Amino acid sequence: MTATSAAKRGIPDATVARLPGYLRALDGLVAQGVGSVSSEELATSSGVSSAKLRKDLSHLGSYGVRGVGYDVGHLRYQISRALGLTQDWPVAIIGMGNLGRALASYGGFAPQGFTVVAVLDRDPAVVGQRVGDLVVQPMEVLPSLTEGGQVAIGVIAAPAASSQDVADQLVAAGFSSILNFAPGVISVPDHVQVRKVDLATELQILAYHEQRRTSPGADLEVAR
């Protein structure tokens, strides 16, 4: 219904959402040449409690050594494998406005196993322009991207008004995972995974807490 349609016999959603954080912390340790960590140390560098970390890792298997800790390299590999990052995931970005360009140029995915293989826009004036190493392609190429059975993740960076339209085209082309940066809800068939990133929502959540700081008990008030 909403976002994640419950995984049958898999890793709990809350845990999956934290695994990338552990992975990043482990990469930091690898870079520092650290070979082994305790749950306490790894938890601190990931910003969680050690009990939560251990529970999370216990869902992947028993990869620690009692009395010692976790082997950094091995744990890193196991988390990668659990997340499906032993393969590289090609990604297509739709919508080459400010945000789309920023995402396309941002080097942040590549090291994590994601490669932007195509950038598209429906505006003929934008098609053909260079963005980073790529040339903007028209929407018509979408179906060809999924042909090898490879590209499966689409990123919607189009304006809200056309996000449902883009989502429909992604689904029709055979994409099964969508990361949506456009505000608002998009509806897709059950078998398609959608995740949403929304700036305005995040700011509004911060505003709520910020406001509570200054006017504490403004809960029950004259309702008009």
Place this chain on the structure above:
Amino acid sequence: MTATSAAKRGIPDATVARLPGYLRALDGLVAQGVGSVSSEELATSSGVSSAKLRKDLSHLGSYGVRGVGYDVGHLRYQISRALGLTQDWPVAIIGMGNLGRALASYGGFAPQGFTVVAVLDRDPAVVGQRVGDLVVQPMEVLPSLTEGGQVAIGVIAAPAASSQDVADQLVAAGFSSILNFAPGVISVPDHVQVRKVDLATELQILAYHEQRRTSPGADLEVAR
């Protein structure tokens, strides 16, 4: 400890996170000239179940009418008020790389009650450049932004390597809410709210589900 340090006698976190979605759906209805909605209709346009919607709204008060539904304008106002959006929130963005520029130029906040009032960068070569309507300022101006007691929300769009440094400067300048786009954890004092938006994390979560689709029961396997 982690992110949200539990609200005393407030609206549940999960509810707060969904209110912006309801607000957006209500704005759509206002634009269509609709004056009244049922929980079922509003839930559908917000992508949640009607029971969840009603429970969420019940935390704000009783603003519906049994047998009828909710008055769109009044509910919109009540949610705005609960979120603290009856005032406008000035925002400062730190880091004018690709992402920072995209965020600064993105018009998406303004209608929601957020105004980007300052954009900063620590690189002297970037300081002075125009980004949208603003001129990039040096980091030194940070403390002056909070002087009127006004600017309280800072957006970190700097690279991961300097995100902790930027966070420290925001905290020192008196910011009490931070939206962090840089990968990795930042640590701040308890009274500072932090929310994180991380691309790579979202893609990794999608990859997990995507991988499960293709290789279903790859859970217990030879552990090396």
Place this chain on the structure above:
DNA sequence: GACTGTGAATACGTTCACAGCT
């Protein structure tokens, strides 16, 4: 008759605290 608001039931997530292994 229609639709809200909510207690009760259930599911999910986190924390505690300790048994079990090295």
Place this chain on the structure above:
DNA sequence: AGCTGTGAACGTATTCACAGTC
């Protein structure tokens, strides 16, 4: 002695289902 892995306890979120109101 040190640290993991995990059952049991607790807390939070979601769903159900219906009493209450218009």
